[in-house]
Amino acid sequence: MKCAQNGTMSPAPARGLTVLSLAMLAALSPVAAHAAPDSTAWDLLAGLTSEVGPRLAGSEGEARARVWAEARLKALGFSKVAIEPFPIRGYVRGKDEASMTTPIPFKLAVTALGYSGTTPDKGIEGEVVYFQTLDALKAAPAGSLTGKIAFIDHAMKRSQDGSGYGPYGQVRRAGPGIAAAKGAAGVVIRSIGTDSHRNPHTGGTNFPQGIKPIPAGAVSNPDADLIARIARSGKPIRLNLTLTGKTVDGLPSGNVIGDLPGRDPSLPPILLGCHLDSWDLGTGAIDDAAGCAIITAAALKAQEGGATLRTIRVLWAGSEEIGGFGGKAYADKHGEPHALAMESDFGAGKVWRVQFNMGDKALTDRIAVALSPMGIVRGSGKADGGTDVEPVIEKQKLAVVDLNQDGTYYFDLHHTPDDTLDKVDPADLAQNVAAWTEVLKIVANEAGPITAAP
Amino acid sequence: MKCAQNGTMSPAPARGLTVLSLAMLAALSPVAAHAAPDSTAWDLLAGLTSEVGPRLAGSEGEARARVWAEARLKALGFSKVAIEPFPIRGYVRGKDEASMTTPIPFKLAVTALGYSGTTPDKGIEGEVVYFQTLDALKAAPAGSLTGKIAFIDHAMKRSQDGSGYGPYGQVRRAGPGIAAAKGAAGVVIRSIGTDSHRNPHTGGTNFPQGIKPIPAGAVSNPDADLIARIARSGKPIRLNLTLTGKTVDGLPSGNVIGDLPGRDPSLPPILLGCHLDSWDLGTGAIDDAAGCAIITAAALKAQEGGATLRTIRVLWAGSEEIGGFGGKAYADKHGEPHALAMESDFGAGKVWRVQFNMGDKALTDRIAVALSPMGIVRGSGKADGGTDVEPVIEKQKLAVVDLNQDGTYYFDLHHTPDDTLDKVDPADLAQNVAAWTEVLKIVANEAGPITAAP
Structure with a gap:
């Protein structure tokens, strides 16, 4: 277990389950176990779980998370950062x-x-x-x-x-x-x-x-x-x-979005989704602070050598857990064309498979080849994004790339008090960022039209 | 994961931690992983955790456990089964x-x-x-x-x-x-x-x-x-x-004892200890229902071919957790001579080491040789029994054999809500019974004096 490069929020030693699963995964995939930690992703993950904590849809915690997310995205250099509020029917524990x-x-x-x-x-x-x-x-x-x-x-x-x-x-x-x-x-x-x-x-x-x-x-x-x-x-x-607990109407929720502008603003952007809300028993580390950390760190990494051709937008959606309200609100509000959507919302296990919903086979081949040195296989299923991007995918018939994470242990922690920072392996998180970065470098620099499968 | 032979309380499928630790242990010691389940031990373990539940020292649960233990020991053929009450200063959560x-x-x-x-x-x-x-x-x-x-x-x-x-x-x-x-x-x-x-x-x-x-x-x-x-x-x-919670004086506790009579009642008995009480957050499966299950099943197994020479006594002690009161009460009450004492109170992990406090080196060699086909190594440390038998060991300067269990995962569960039946691997439990049986067949059939190291 390595430590994050940034000293302020170094990962605690993994214990229990994480140690065991690491040992087993190491036996299965010794190469991938050596990815270097990604400090941007880890800092986002540690910050959201430790500085905000639980973020139940419609709660005071989720509201603090929006303010936190807006500040962080701005500090990371995103532009057009905005909180987009909407009301929900929520559950107050x-x-x-x-x-x-x-x-x-x-x-x-x-x-x-x-x-x-x-x-x-x-x-x-x-x-x-x-x-x-x-x-x-x-x-x-x-x-x-x-x-x-x-x-x-x-x-x-x-x-x-x-x-x-x-x-x-x-x-x-x-x-x-x-x-x-x-x-x-x-x-x-x-x-x-x-x-x-x-x-x-x-x-x-x-x-x-x-x-x-x-x-x-x-x-x-x-x-x-x-x-x-x-x-x-x-x-x-x-x-x-x-x-x-009680079901309550009209609770405040909202999405947070931010752009990394591309060199050609006329091209439809690449949309990356995750969700900002969490269940309230734990601190929502794997569900879904990790997803927001992964997509955001990868977006930044894809632009490290200079802006990509297309704009990359991150959507940190609100109220995913209780009804996918954030994704619906985004699709309703954002009728402008998008090029392609992806989502990270299945924990922080390593990416093991890529799947597509894309009309251009040559483009999918380029992505699959770029991922193959990481041991990521190409699946035959159809990519569908995730709850937060599905409404806009449906509405605009968008192309989709799914980077499937290893979920073998995901449902050990999902929606439990145990969904806390210690469960994330920094090397797994870094492998996700690296895989997403590979994909973004290709799709966000694609000049031609990006289309869904017919 | 095999099932217990008795159909009434078959073990639930192991999940989470147990699955992982099994996989790792299997990699480390493939031979020992194939011990057959022991239905007597499993039935005691499942019964105490499922029919009694938590057994906090001094509580109503511990009182029900004594009644349950008395009935079970009698039903298993133990004689002179007795509840020996004593009051304690306890903690009421x-x-x-x-x-x-x-x-x-x-x-x-x-x-x-x-x-x-x-x-x-x-x-x-x-x-x-x-x-x-x-x-x-x-x-x-x-x-x-x-x-x-x-x-x-x-x-x-x-x-x-x-x-x-x-x-x-x-x-x-x-x-x-x-x-x-x-x-x-x-x-x-x-x-x-x-x-x-x-x-x-x-x-x-x-x-x-x-x-x-x-x-x-x-x-x-x-x-x-x-x-x-x-x-x-x-x-x-x-x-x-x-x-x-509050500290309360004068709460009722007690030990439960039972004998399997030996062929020569004039010889001092072999004393086997465990504790009946548990912390109250879980059901006390590994601490220490497993210990009582192991010593009791092994005592019965050692007599399967006919009574051993010496009497084997089991001590299911009360109020171990809160101050070792049961062991002290037993030593105070039972001034009659004992030959040797052993205890099982470190979970249900496999026995990996044997240690002695014994004057007769030839006897220790015979025990070590009997255990060697199971992969159990001989340690150089001095055996000390456990909290429930230590007072009588001290008082009477008794010989001791320690069968050290693998505690690698013990403190994952110790004193937590998670100390429940699903955490015990039936094959590990059976390996314990088998190791204890080997030792008992030797020490309970030893005619000569059994002495502690000088």
Whole structure:
């Protein structure tokens, strides 16, 4: 573990998981493990997590983050730096507590899900109905959950490309609404995560139109293991659930944007996205301070030898987590043409694959060749950017390059109290910056039209 | 990862840390990784953690554990099973909360230390004085901390033999008393642990005679990293600390003992120790349900072919964590001669080394030879048993065999909410049982006198 070159915010020694994953990754890819730290990226990451902290969409923390981001982007030499405000329907966290009361007393590690219903201060108590899968819950008869607390288990496993989050994430996104529709008084899910620590994974949920939100929480995986073991033994389980947070309309949010002007201002810019907001349990290091650090440091690096032909714009979006509001606001406000969009929002693991949505095969070949010395393979899937740039991609049919990060350990930390600075390996962060820089040097200097695949 | 042979409580799939450490251990010792699961040990471990749960010394949970242990030992065929009660000065946990208020608002992951002083319900607020080491705190002038909150950092690293816990554990054991003597209103330490998760490590502390206890808590390592980064930046830090737990005299505790009678009742028994109590944040899987599971399963296995010559006694001690009260109570009550004592209280990592305190070199050679096919090396240090058997060892000058477990990851979990069943690898647990069984087959069948080293 090396230290950042800038002395003011040198990385703390990595511990625990990071040490182990480093050891394993080193065994798998010894070359990539030797990238030099990038001080710009590390300083942004350390600053946002240590000088701002948690940045829940619509919160005072997110507001401070916008002010911080504006100042930092200006200090780094970006022009046309602007905060672009918009209001959101947000979730204001309250007291999150849950305890098993039967068959044994046990205080559970729980978090409310975003847009959860609200319990009284004393909580609600009820019998648990155990569902091994979301499908099992769907199969429960209407009304069968009246007055009860549904517990939804599941079996998400780790994967490099994070592909488990689509299907298993539905437990969180849709499960509470389904339980509510069947009359449940509350719902608790196994965290959507691949770790085994007493840190629950939060995240947004949604209740369908006409369904009154019910209190909805996630317990950590070890807590879910205990519930599952007791459920399998056949003993009745009762929980007390206290989730006093509230959904509130009209909270202030906003995007922060900044440009590094290109030599030809008439050419549509390259748009790089990340999100400034974070869940509030940790300090949002991997989700997504790392993304903002990577895109911003790479944009600067791509211009180190002089301005690129095209302008590079960074979009540090607000309120991604709770509904992708920042990306929508950007697309609505910015009707001017863009050339291509990219996003970094999958942690700080090394880039291992590149994928495209691009009409010009020769251009994709040049990018793939430039990345090949880093061990980055070319995938056959279609690039889709990320939540913060998808609306403008959709609207303008933009070309996209995805630099896929190794997500093997991403869902160990995602949306947990454990998403903190110590989890980022400076060498991994630097490898991301280097890969992004390679891509930007090509696309931001491309004179001809850059188009999406037909 | 294999499953336990008994179907009722099969081990949950290992995740996160366990998966990684398994992978690394497999690389280091491929042979030992293939031990078959031991269903007796696993059932005891799963039962104590899932059917009883947390077992804080002096608590209702510890009382239920004694009843559970008595029933289990009887069901397993132990005779003279008895609960031996004693009262203790205990710590009753209250509300544990801490927040940074300056320079940024941040809710810290905190736990009170055992015997901490008590704050008002609204907590105390104060300026933080940062000490990088315990020595730095010791060097602070008398009275210099008046009204302030001392923060004690440190730099414990992981080690296979856990040797960092002696010196760095002093930060927890002695640090609060030193801060109190210098006038501090409260004290917060970096957790005594080697992980980097938002799970604080609790444990007992001690205030010297005549020093009024002050509120004393430990924050998780990532929280300590944040405090240290901000302290290095020179910004003032203020914390709010709410620790409402109380020290209470006369709480009920007790030991549970049981015998597997030997063929010659006139010979002094072999005493095997573990502790039944646990810290209350997790379910005490590695500390020390695993130890009780290992010694008990091994005692039974040693008698599978028929009773051993000597009686084997298990001591499931109470109130180890808060002051080693169970071991003292046992030594006071049991003046009858013992032959030899051993203890398992260092998690569930594989046994890698054997050490002795024994007068008969030939006997130690036979044990070392029996263990050598398992890759267990002979150490040159002197065996000392463990907290629960040390008082009787001291009093009776007993021979001791130590089966040292791999503690590389032990202090990732020790005294945290994360000490739960999923952290135990069934194959590691089985390897422990197998090693203990080898030793017991020799020492419990030794007819001649078994003596300590001179």
